[in-house]
Amino acid sequence: MSGNWQRRWHPLLMQWVLISARSAARPWSGAMATSSQQTAAVHDPDCYLCPRVTRANGQVNPDYQGAYAFDNDFPSLSFDAPAEASSTNENELHRTAPAHGECRVLCWSERHDATLASITQAEMRAVARLWQSEYRSLSARKGIENVLIFENKGVEIGVSNLHPHGQIYATAFVTDTASRMRDAQAAHAREHAGESLLQNLLQDPHTQSELMVEKNALFSVIVPFAARFAYETWIVPHRHVSSVADMSDAELDELADVYQRQVRRYDLLFRRSAPNITLLHNAPCDTAHQADNLHWCFHLAFQPPLRDPEKLKFLAGFESGSNNIVNPVQPEQAAQQLRQIDTDTWQS
Known part of the structure; x- marks a missing residue:
């Protein structure tokens, strides 16, 4: 198989x-990632x-609707x-x-039974605007150097609270x-007359022909050549x-729309409300490296823990010990599978 037993940078x-x-294709007798798909209550x-x-801290949540944010009651970091x-x-x-x-904490919806795949287009676009407002506010705060927005979704990755957040x-x-x-991005710019690493990667002919999942006016969804x-x-x-x-309203709307289509693809691929880790990779906001931060290009990464509908990807001995991840699915084949999924068939 072309591309198999290969290291990719x-x-x-x-x-x-x-x-x-x-x-x-190894014989598998390990843990299976089955899902009961129990129906959740609208309000718990x-x-x-x-x-x-x-x-837990005694504060009462407001009777909010849609996207809502508040300080984590049990923070891992604190001033x-x-x-x-x-x-x-x-x-x-x-x-x-x-x-x-x-x-x-960012609640996507007041509904306990919702996901970002199931909410309306308008609600999804409101989530994207919450991402923007939170990043703007936090990145401007004195002492903050990096803002990572993320979602952990699914019991398979250890989520204890299933409310969409x-x-x-x-x-x-x-x-x-x-x-x-x-x-990496600053070095690439220095070596290539200021060109953007991610823009060059996106425009690469192999990416365009073999790794593209969806391409629209303002964004593309790709499987990275060295997917982990x-x-x-x-x-x-x-x-x-x-x-x-730095995104316009039009870009935020399209980011929200393409995001929702992609999480629906995962639901259809894995035949369930799919577990996922989602990372919004925004530029750092420290002042010490302002020039290098300008070379940073935003991207949003989905890292589903499943290798097929019933098998989880575990980082065990070799990967934990070496930090060289082994991907059991060729990226070009993953892109082809995802590209062929019709998101119009998605049903909540």
Whole structure:
């Protein structure tokens, strides 16, 4: 099989990915990712994300409708973390730093039984505007250097609250992945007369012919050439735009529309409300690397944990030990499968 048993260079992460399509055909006697698809209630009085419910901290959610955001009651980062004396960093083997930042919860809908695939087009577009307003607000805050908007969806990846929601970690440092992506894009621009790495990747003939899932006026959905997950896809804008903050209303609307079509593709591919990790890769907002941040091109990454409707992708010994991910599905075949799915057949 062409492209099998092959290492592919991931230009954004600057690391190798192994393509081993034959590994998908191994006899399987491990855990199966079955889903009961139980019908959820429209409103769950025991869910702390539903309207009118009292959360663990005693605050009562408003009777909200549509997209709604609030501070996480149990944040992983906080500006309340004490500043540490410099003496604690004198031992280079035991360096520490305060975990400053802000964590936000983003409810996509007041309905407990909704998903981003099931809400209306207008509601999905309101979600995209929430992404924009939250990024603008947090990136302008003093001390914030990186804003990662994400969604963890599905019990398969450990989600404990099934109300449709995402999160934001706004950190007082640039994350490891963002640092790597920024370095890669800035280096590419220096070496190619200011050209955008992601725009060049998108315009590459192989991407256009073999890895394209959907192409419309302002965005494309592609399977990356060095996909790390079996059915990983990226939404890439047709113009170089660093973050959702810089998108026009038309771009936000189309981003929302193409996003919804893609999550419906996953539902149809996996024959369920599909689990997923979604990452909005906006440019860092630190002042120390402003010039390099200008070379950052926004993209939105979907990383579904399933390799087929019943099998999860686990990062076990080799991958955990080497940080070289093995993808059991050839990216060109994944793109072909996704491209052939008619999203008009999706039903909630």
